Amino acid sequence: MDDNEDDITPAQVVADMRTAWHSESVSPCLLQSRLELVHCLVDQIEEMDKNLMTVQDRTHIKVSLHRLELQRLNYMINSYMRLRLKKIEENPIFLLEKHKEGIEKNKPPLMSEEELKFAHRFATAQTSVFSSTITQHLPASLARVPVPSEDLSVERVFISVESDDVEDVAVPEGDDPNSELLLPMQRENIYFLPLLSILPALEKNQVRLL
Known part of the structure; x- marks a missing residue:
């Protein structure tokens, strides 16, 4: 470890x-x-x-x-x-x-x-x-x-934020694949997000899948 x-x-x-x-x-x-x-x-x-x-x-x-x-x-x-x-x-x-x-x-x-x-x-x-x-x-x-x-672009997952250090997550906005919206992550909140958007935070154990 x-x-x-x-x-x-x-x-x-x-x-x-x-x-x-x-x-x-x-x-x-x-x-x-x-x-x-x-x-x-x-x-x-x-x-x-x-x-x-x-x-x-x-x-x-x-x-x-x-x-x-x-x-x-x-x-x-x-x-x-x-x-x-x-x-x-x-x-x-x-x-x-x-x-x-x-x-x-x-x-x-x-x-x-x-x-x-x-x-x-x-x-x-x-x-x-x-x-x-x-x-x-x-x-x-x-x-x-x-x-x-x-x-993995079509995959969506429920997550729980486990850390205060999670950076804002970029998620697609509407139907425009080139448009993104920055979503602030708050500890202990639950979100339904694209897997690719939260994968970096998941790899750092800052969020967990539900």
């Missing part, structure tokens, strides 16, 4: 992981990786599990409740990872290119190292299948694996 997150509390890790999980579940695109939260939470789960193993009376209701909480946290982590892998499977080549472009612009990585390896393997397998079943029968000019583009 970042240096300024070294002193983060276990409760805050769980809260941040829950936010990342929910955001990934409702976002139409793959969001920036929060695998550092996953690793931190896994460490906490392992420590809690070790502590439970030292309890003499394992039939106590408190032990059962702690076990239930560990199962809930494990489910959240697994669901978060499955959501991300599903999005990667849907368009691995495009996401690899998007990840590379983000790194070149000094943005936080879109995918973790583990996800990058998965995306490369899946893209290679996908290309191999297309080559052996379709593209080998096509002219050279058409023998390429299709890479669907990602059109």
Whole structure:
């Protein structure tokens, strides 16, 4: 995690992981990786599990409740990872290119190292299948694996402002695509906005998806 997150509390890790999980579940695109939260939470789960193993009376209701909480946290982590892998499977080549472009612009990585390896393997397998079943029968000019583009211009999302530092958001005004309106963001307010307009604030964790 970042240096300024070294002193983060276990409760805050769980809260941040829950936010990342929910955001990934409702976002139409793959969001920036929060695998550092996953690793931190896994460490906490392992420590809690070790502590439970030292309890003499394992039939106590408190032990059962702690076990239930560990199962809930494990489910959240697994669901978060499955959501991300599903999005990667849907368009691995495009996401690899998007990840590379983000790194070149000094943005936080879109995918973790583990996800990058998965995306490369899946893209290679996908290309191999297309080559052996379709593209080998096509002219050279058409023998390429299709890479669907990602059109987020039509996506609208509900957001909640979580910070006082969110800059005014530019949103389209009326039917004119070249006309924009600056909308001030107020903390704890809820807005329904174009995804592309709030994506920078979302990447900085200044807003969260609802």
